[in-house]
Amino acid sequence: MSAEETLILVKPDGVARGLTGEILRRIEAKGYTIADLRMVHADRELLAAHYAEHEGKPFYEPLIEFMGSGPVVAVRAQGERVIEGFRSLAGATDPTAAAPGTIRGDLGRDWGLKVQQNLVHGSDSTLSAERELGLWFA
Ligand code: DAT
Numbered sequence: 779m780s781a782e783e784t785l786i787l788v789k790p791d792g793v794a795r796g797l798t799g800e801i802l803r804r805i806e807a808k809g810y811t812i813a814d815l816r817m818v819h820a821d822r823e824l825l826a827a828h829y830a831e832h833e834g835k836p837f838y839e840p841l842i843e844f845m846g847s848g849p850v851v852a853v854r855a856q857g858e859r860v861i862e863g864f865r866s867l868a869g870a871t872d873p874t875a876a877a878p879g880t881i882r883g884d885l886g887r888d889w890g891l892k893v894q895q896n897l898v899h900g901s902d903s904t905l906s907a908e909r910e911l912g913l914w915f916a
């Protein structure tokens with residue numbers, strides 16, 4: 779059986795702040811394999827497809843705008859239970875509330891009350907992982 783895979787994104791704030799290496803370090807230190815990696819300046823079409831589940835929500839437009847504001851680093855990560863494991867490494871969505879020890883809790887905060895600037899994305903299920911990996915590693 780091949781290992782589980784997930785899509786991880788280092789968001790534009792993580793790249794701009796020079797935290798890509800620190801985030802990749804944590805993924806590798808946990809024991810996951812970086813199977814593929816690319817830097818992408820995503821267009822609106824890709825971002826709309828990626829965040830389709832959030833269309834119509836109040837934070838949707840600022841989220842899409844932010845995600846297109848600079849390059850992101852897309853990672854195909856591999857390992858047993860990597861989807862759940864990376865969500866745990868990332869921490870809660872709101873970086874101010876995220877627990878210390880997590881990527882968002884240690885490295886993020888509420889810059890201008892912008893919850894969307896929370897450094898990373900991680901797929902939340904096998905179905906979304908498959909869908910999202912298809913979008914970013916087409
Ligand atoms: P997660 O990234 O933890 O899976 P999500 O899928 O619910 O969170 O939301 C996607 C992104 O949208 C999230 O990383 C940041 C942004 N977001 C979510 N809830 C928000 C809110 N209440 N206000 C502003 N941005 C929000």
Ligand code: MG
Pocket residue numbers: 900902
């Ligand atoms: Mg999500």
